[in-house]
Amino acid sequence: MSGHSKWHNIQAKKGKADAARGRLFTKIGKEIAVAAKGNPNPSTNSKLADVVAKAKAANMPNDNIERAIKRAAGDLEGKDFKELTYEGYGAGGAAVIITTLTDNINRTAGDVRSIMSKCGGALGTTGSVSYMFEDRGLIVVEAKPGLSEDEVTELAIEAGADDVIPVEDAFEIYTSVAAFSEARSYLEKKGLTFLQAELTMIPQSKITLEGEKLESFLKMLDKLEENDDVQNVYHNVDLPEEDDED
Numbered sequence: 001m002s003g004h005s006k007w008h009n010i011q012a013k014k015g016k017a018d019a020a021r022g023r024l025f026t027k028i029g030k031e032i033a034v035a036a037k038g039n040p041n042p043s044t045n046s047k048l049a050d051v052v053a054k055a056k057a058a059n060m061p062n063d064n065i066e067r068a069i070k071r072a073a074g075d076l077e078g079k080d081f082k083e084l085t086y087e088g089y090g091a092g093g094a095a096v097i098i099t100t101l102t103d104n105i106n107r108t109a110g111d112v113r114s115i116m117s118k119c120g121g122a123l124g125t126t127g128s129v130s131y132m133f134e135d136r137g138l139i140v141v142e143a144k145p146g147l148s149e150d151e152v153t154e155l156a157i158e159a160g161a162d163d164v165i166p167v168e169d170a171f172e173i174y175t176s177v178a179a180f181s182e183a184r185s186y187l188e189k190k191g192l193t194f195l196q197a198e199l200t201m202i203p204q205s206k207i208t209l210e211g212e213k214l215e216s217f218l219k220m221l222d223k224l225e226e227n228d229d230v231q232n233v234y235h236n237v238d239l240p241e242e243d244d245e246d
Contacts, residue, residue, distance in 0.1 A: 177199060
């Protein structure tokens with residue numbers, strides 16, 4: 001399939017500074033708390049179970065996960081968090097989709113619009129770029145010694161997945177949105193180690209940016225990811241590989 005993510009880019013992203021990791025845990029924690037509201041039991045709440053799997057794949061400590069679930073009946077009681085999605089364009093005409101979780105729509109919309117505008121982009125209307133993406137479930141499995149591509153493929157087929165792509169030190173398993181929860185649960189029970197497990201948006205094709213356009217786009221991504229209300233940023237830019245300096 002075209003436009004699939006490269007695992008080394010995900011690894012580089014996860015290996016960023018502690019501040020970035022802290023922001024990631026905060027965002028996932030909010031996601032857990034919202035998913036747990038009304039039913040804090042992952043065994044009977046598949047959406048919560050999916051987010052908990054995402055948290056564990058990101059190496060979020062169990063204490064943080066448990067606290068976030070408890071928050072569902074506490075801190076969030078008086079807050080009305082809304083899931084909102086924004087579409088638009090980055091520098092060079094790059095397609096961008098931003099998902100948010102916010103208790104203040106005006107603040108979030110203003111922040112997103114400002115960040116995009118200052119970095120050479122602009123918000124678009126609903127549907128302006130989403131047709132360029134496909135909603136998929138993505139499970140990235142660690143390629144441990146003794147775990148062959150054939151074995152992973154066989155398990156993925158049994159789990160109801162659509163596609164398996166071997167990448168550096170891992171296997172990317174793609175599912176439909178409807179099949180994601182069941183596939184994730186099945187592979188988890190088979191003892192596979194997840195490096196990533198979440199619903200995502202995959203671009204049908206990618207574009208390349210260079211020079212100032214690339215710099216502006218990367219700056220926009222950083223600013224969006226630093227925003228507390230922004231949960232995920234999806235785009236169709238083929239980002240250059242990060243140098244392995246660490």
